[in-house]
Amino acid sequence: xxxxxxxxxxxxxxxxxxxxxxxxxxxxxxxxxxxxxxxxxxxxxxxxxxxxxxxxxxxxxxxxxxxxxxxxxxxxxxxxxxxxxxxxxxxxxxxxxxxxxxxxxxxxxxxxxxxxxxxxxxxxxxxxxxxxxx
Numbered sequence: 001x002x003x004x005x006x007x008x009x010x011x012x013x014x015x016x017x018x019x020x021x022x023x024x025x026x027x028x029x030x031x032x033x034x035x036x037x038x039x040x041x042x043x044x045x046x047x048x049x050x051x052x053x054x055x056x057x058x059x060x061x062x063x064x065x066x067x068x069x070x071x072x073x074x075x076x077x078x079x080x081x082x083x084x085x086x087x088x089x090x091x092x093x094x095x096x097x098x099x100x101x102x103x104x105x106x107x108x109x110x111x112x113x114x115x116x117x118x119x120x121x122x123x124x125x126x127x128x129x130x131x132x133x134x
Contacts, residue, residue, distance in 0.1 A: 006038045006076040008054055010064065012085050018062070024055040025078055027071055042074045047082060049128035063088040065132050067125040084125050091133040096126045 008025055010018035025036045028050025036043075047069040054062040069082030100123055107119040 004038060006036075006040075006073075006078060009077070009079045010052070010066075010085060011079065011081045012083065017085055018054070018064070020054065020056060020062070022054050022056055022078075023058075026051075026053040026055075027080065028052065028066065029071075036073055036078050039076060040073050040078075043072070045071045047071055047080065049125045051088065051128075051132050052080065052085070065091065065125070065129045067128075068121055083121060086129065088132060091129045093130050093133050096129045096133075100126045100130070 005021045005023045008018065008020050008022045009016065023038065026033055027036070027045070028048050030046045030048045033050070034045065047066060049065070049067050052064040052066045054064070056062060064085050064087055066080065066082045067084040069080060071078065071080045073079075103119050103123050103126070107116060107123070110116050110119065
């Protein structure tokens with residue numbers, strides 16, 4: 001890999017969604033969006049639901065909505081491991097809103113803290129999908 005780019009990998013549980021070369025990535029960290037360029041110093045960051053932009057070249061930007069997770073840059077390789085991800089263009093806001101309603105109902109009926117946390121994370125991700133697809 002030349003100094004003009006680096007490897008980017010996006011993983012969700014049990015699936016490798018993306019493996020590409022990029023010259024820049026912008027990711028939603030818990031403290032705000034951050035950018036990664038080639039030859040970046042090693043970093044580990046927590047991620048929150050938001051828009052991931054992978055700049056493959058000057059004209060091509062791949063856009064994913066991602067959920068909570070962790071990102072790591074080391075040796076010119078940027079890996080993101082998240083709970084869920086979807087291409088921005090593939091989001092169906094009607095289905096996402098229906099899922100939000102169903103999860104909110106389940107959340108109100110749940111007595112398990114773990115289940116409530118999992119449902120809240122799903123709701124956060126779906127709300128990000130709907131907001132970013134506007």
